Amino acid sequence: MLKLDPIDVRQSASAADLVFEALRKAIVEGDLAEGEHLRQDHIARLFNTSRIPVREALKRLEQDGLVTNERYRGTVVAALSSAEVEEIFEFRALIESEIVRLAVPRLTPEHLAEAQRHLQAFASERDPSLWGEINRNFHYSLYAAADRPYHLQVIRSSLDRVDRYLRAQLTLTDGIGRARAEHQAIYDVCAGGNADEAARLTRAHILDASRSLLAFLDQRRR
Amino acid sequence: MLKLDPIDVRQSASAADLVFEALRKAIVEGDLAEGEHLRQDHIARLFNTSRIPVREALKRLEQDGLVTNERYRGTVVAALSSAEVEEIFEFRALIESEIVRLAVPRLTPEHLAEAQRHLQAFASERDPSLWGEINRNFHYSLYAAADRPYHLQVIRSSLDRVDRYLRAQLTLTDGIGRARAEHQAIYDVCAGGNADEAARLTRAHILDASRSLLAFLDQRRR
DNA sequence: TTAACGCGGATTGGATCCAATATACAATTC
């Protein structure tokens, strides 16, 4: 009998899924400015599809808080107030420090090796547009050891909302320098197996970025 | 000149919004069993509408994790494994204890009065089908004082996922009795202004329900 | 007997068409 690798041939990505992922990525990475109108017809043409899958994608983005919709007026990229940004960073500090605490006792050499790769990439990468992605990967490589899929999902969702601001903050004077130093410190205590200290440093790292970012936002918005 | 109260006449609820809310409520309250198929055409007829708004509602529910969708195979009410239920309760224990810690110093007499009303309703209500709603309201009346909209939104979302299981747990032997006692204890320390103790009791309350529920689920699923 | 095959209805995904509403701008009135 013929034997083949049982690859799932079912293409699970519908047009709506593709549009959703593309728009999500564009918003998270800051390629779509906050307040920008997302016209159904325009997006549909970009993807060579009709407005139906576009509308489904926009509904999903709305549910994630990445866009807002007003009936008959359309969908715009969500804009966050300083207070909202601050609250989300506070939330991240709470949950990400806890996930690190859970992760540290479970860290394997493989986890640490991957984290170190991202650490080095972060140190050597010159292109600021890549820092955000590397930053995410570094933290996620540690969080993965916690083996808490729901927590990770919530972390992803909360970071998605503020990542474009965070990426702007990284490019500020000293933003990248402090991030590098703090990452190294977090990595060191993780490798040393000190869960409480890793949690404390992660919390401080997030709140530090928050303070720097809010100072920048408040200044820019005046 | 004619003067009228400037009421916003714009009806913000689209058909998709109404369908979404109705389905969400039905799933959260356990009226739709896990694994049940949600046929677009059937739902559309129920609401006297076409399948288009139904599909948008289903996409939003999927984004919230309340249903799962497989291409060309349809949408079913999500079923959670015991491990997933356990993780979500662990998550709730973390974030709800923290929100209580933030809320206590900000509690006004009005907040406490509302919490006490829910406490009494919880104590006197005979109809088990209403316990879940009252339970939510009691906790939310305390959480509201924290004034953290994003945290509250995440709390709502996580509770939505497990509320149908929690409601089943409340009707178990002693489930409602322990919940009543623990609510009273939480209320007392909140009214006394002891934030740390309120957080500790909230955490214990959630983990207590989790243990009881998991024992029940593991037994039922065998 | 049973497993593979194929057909037809059921269901979902997507395209196109129509209705409802908003917005920009010209026309009009004071």
Added chain:
DNA sequence: GAATTGTATATTGGATCCAATCCGCGTTAA
């Protein structure tokens, strides 16, 4: 000239239609 009104166009929300896929069931062949 400014405010208001009417109108044309753009855009969204929803309905209907078509295509792709799944699934149950009967048929057939080994």
